[in-house]
Amino acid sequence: xKGWILYKDSAxxxxxxxxxxxxxxxxxxxxxIELDIFQPEQFDLTVTREDRQSVLIDGKPVALPDFVLPRxxxxxxxxxxAVIRHLERLGVYCVNSSQSIETVKDKLYTHQILAENNxxxxxxxxxxxxxxxNLVEKHLGFPVVVKTLSGSQxxxxxxxxxxxxFQDLMQLIEATNKTANIILQEFIAGxxxxxxxxxxxxxxxxxxxxxxxxxxxxxxxxxxxxxxEHFAITPEIEWMATQTSHILGLEIAGIDLxxxxxxxxxCEANSSTGFEGMESCSxxxxxxxxxxxxxxxxxxxxxxxxxx
Numbered sequence: 608x609k610g611w612i613l614y615k616d617s618a619x620x621x622x623x624x625x626x627x628x629x630x631x632x633x634x635x636x637x638x639x640i641e642l643d644i645f646q647p648e649q650f651d652l653t654v655t656r657e658d659r660q661s662v663l664i665d666g667k668p669v670a671l672p673d674f675v676l677p678r679x680x681x682x683x684x685x686x687x688x689a690v691i692r693h694l695e696r697l698g699v700y701c702v703n704s705s706q707s708i709e710t711v712k713d714k715l716y717t718h719q720i721l722a723e724n725n726x727x728x729x730x731x732x733x734x735x736x737x738x739x740x741n742l743v744e745k746h747l748g749f750p751v752v753v754k755t756l757s758g759s760q761x762x763x764x765x766x767x768x769x770x771x772x773f774q775d776l777m778q779l780i781e782a783t784n785k786t787a788n789i790i791l792q793e794f795i796a797g798x799x800x801x802x803x804x805x806x807x808x809x810x811x812x813x814x815x816x817x818x819x820x821x822x823x824x825x826x827x828x829x830x831x832x833x834x835x836e837h838f839a840i841t842p843e844i845e846w847m848a849t850q851t852s853h854i855l856g857l858e859i860a861g862i863d864l865x866x867x868x869x870x871x872x873x874c875e876a877n878s879s880t881g882f883e884g885m886e887s888c889s890x891x892x893x894x895x896x897x898x899x900x901x902x903x904x905x906x907x908x909x910x911x912x913x914x915x
Contacts, residue, residue, distance in 0.1 A: 611643050613678060650664055681877075688708065721854065738781075743773070800819065861880025
């Protein structure tokens with residue numbers, strides 16, 4: 608089996624902190640999978656009836672792989688989406704699909720879809736300038752969470768503790784970038800400084816962890832120094848995570864849940880979930896789970912077990 612990973616860095620320029628990429632490389636070798644990592648910018652596409660010769664990498668035609676793993680998440684550009692769409696049209700299995708990646712890049716659209724399907728999400732409001740603080744206070748209250756429409760690893764997420772700090776932040780955003788796409792969400796007090804990350808693969812939950820922020824911090828992200836611990840999967844967690852993945856069309860997903868009393872609300876869905884924290888607190892092998900799922904979906908199996 609042959610696969611490509613689309614990533615922000617090429618295989619020759621991977622940074623030491625690219626934990627997930629190195630895990631994919633090592634696991635692919637152990638599983639007998641030929642795996643290459645490319646940046647979208649290495650591709651040239653030609654829309655032609657001679658489709659199988661319409662993909663160039665570094666200016667040269669290449670044989671198409673059995674599968675592609677896009678690993679850019681919220682940082683997926685229009686060009687990267689165009690590459691994924693082109694490969695999909697040529698019959699290459701892309702997991703996740705271009706449509707699901709584009710959907711979850713937009714946090715407001717994601718919540719609109721989930722709310723439409725009667726799943727529990729925080730109340731969410733799209734910002735328009737000038738911001739009516741009275742309206743925000745009436746419908747969401749303070750503190751309130753301020754988010755950019757697209758972001759990952761906690762970037763672009765802020766907590767305005769009160770009306771005054773909220774107005775100051777809105778005035779700053781309006782003065783510097785009036786066209787910025789901002790959403791507001793109700794603050795779920797029971798989840799301040801902690802949340803759940805649930806990884807689903809092929810419609811099933813493979814592992815769950817609780818992320819706990821450093822004291823005094825609002826956001827709980829492993830990449831920002833939060834601690835993590837394994838969290839038992841309950842029927843409610845399993846249902847919410849698998850339903851969210853299914854509705855959004857994500858075959859591989861990181862679903863973030865907020866603690867809301869004895870229940871949960873869906874914070875967001877990630878199409879290219881990190882898993883260093885998950886593997887550090889559980890015995891699950893995420894790349895192996897992903898590759899095995901792809902083998903089953905493609906019907907491509909090893910003729911003999913790979914030793915080691």
